[in-house]
Amino acid sequence: MAAREKSLKHRQKVVNTTFESSIDSTAVEEKLFGHAEVDEDGDDGPVVFICGKCKLPVGDSMSWDGSEDGQNQIRLKRVTDNVVVGEDTRLHEASKRSLCLIVDLFCRGCHTVLGMVYTSTPKNLDHKRFAFYFSVADIDSYVLGSASQMLAAEGPKEQPVTLEYRGIVEQQLTEMKMLVMSMAQRLEEIDTGLQDESDVA
Known part of the structure; x- marks a missing residue:
């Protein structure tokens, strides 16, 4: 039990300084999927993730693979053609003793850095490869079916x-x-x- 608490405290200390944001990824995950767990008949539809700057779609909740605790990132299995995987590999410290190689994810429309892909990881972080990690601060989302504005009908015409x-x-x-x-x-x-x-x- 003490080892588990120590592990949790260690996980809370780990912060990805590449993506500093005031938005909590767990809040995004609860917003997207929390209602589905509580209310199976909820009105929330699929979510489309869009570039926070130019609003091009980059992925959707059908490819959802989770979120990273404390790192303000969401993880998708697949993305649209509007996401460009960079070519320049760089070092990224996932934790104090875990150096990884990553490449940046760019928006094809405005060339904003949206996230990253792990290309090489230590064995204990192998699960991070083969997924697209997006910074919550750099993307927005739209819930399909959430439109509510309508024109009022006026008379028989x-x-x-x-x-x-x-x-x-x-x-x-x-x-x-x-x-x-x-x-x-x-x-x-x-x-x-x-x-x-x-x-x-």
């Missing part, structure tokens, strides 16, 4: 075009046509009457 509604409109148009034709015929009769009077005079 905003009614949906149903067969019944279409029939009413066609009937009104026919009545208006008959009225216009009747008025045109009446004007023609008046015009003819006026011409006859002028011929007599």
